[in-house]
Amino acid sequence: MNAKSAAKSAAKSRAKSRAKSRAKSRAMSAHIIARVTAVAASLRLSFADFVADRRGVSALEFAITLPLMLALYLGTAEVTQGISVKRKVTLTARAVADLSSQYTAITNADLTNIFNAGSAIIAPYTAGNLTETVSEIAIDSNGNATVVWSSASNGTALTVGQTVTLPSGLAIANSYLILGQASYSYNPTYGYVLTNTLTLSDQFYMRPRQSNSISLTGS
DSSP states (O other), rough: OOOHHHHHHHHEEEEHHHHHHHHHHHHHHHHHHHHHHHHHHHHHHHHHHHHHHHOTHHHHHHHHHHHHHHHHHHHHHHHHHHHHHHHHHHHHHHHHHHHHOOEEEEEEEHHHHOOOHHHHHHTTGGGGHHHHHEEEEETTTSEEEHHHHHHHHSSSOOOOEEEEEEEOOGOTTTEEEEEEEEEEEEEEESSSSSOOOEEEEEEEOOSSSSSSSEEEEEE
């Protein structure tokens, strides 16, 4: 009987232990579920509050649009300045051709004065970035155009004898033309939109006004 009683007592003890363990597990599960539910509810409320909160919206919108506004403003300034430089380059090319075409014989000193006039036209932009060239072009009886003489400021003159391709309307046999050329290395002020140096150039042809051709002398 003592052995049976001891066995029954041990069985009851194990049953009670299992029951306590299951109860403890159920309680812990219930606690975890409650905590998860509470956190989820809190997150829902926080997200709803965040969506509804309008404080700082203007600052956020400004931060988003600022890069675009800067790109538009600085890009417009750089392009506008580039257009202004290009216009002055065109005026310079026309001026050096026009002034040179008024001579019957031109000297290096005359050409220096003409190039100085071109530098004055390009102002207020840096004259050091400006290249000016004046050349006389001869057109033979077959319509072939070649360089007779050429002079340049801040650059390389055309090679005497080199062939020049003319617009078809200017290729009149046995005649001469004065070619004025100007180019400018434009460096954008900000470099925000236009990041590289741009070479802006133009050229003009003029016929000698006082004679059939214009000779170049060294003095």
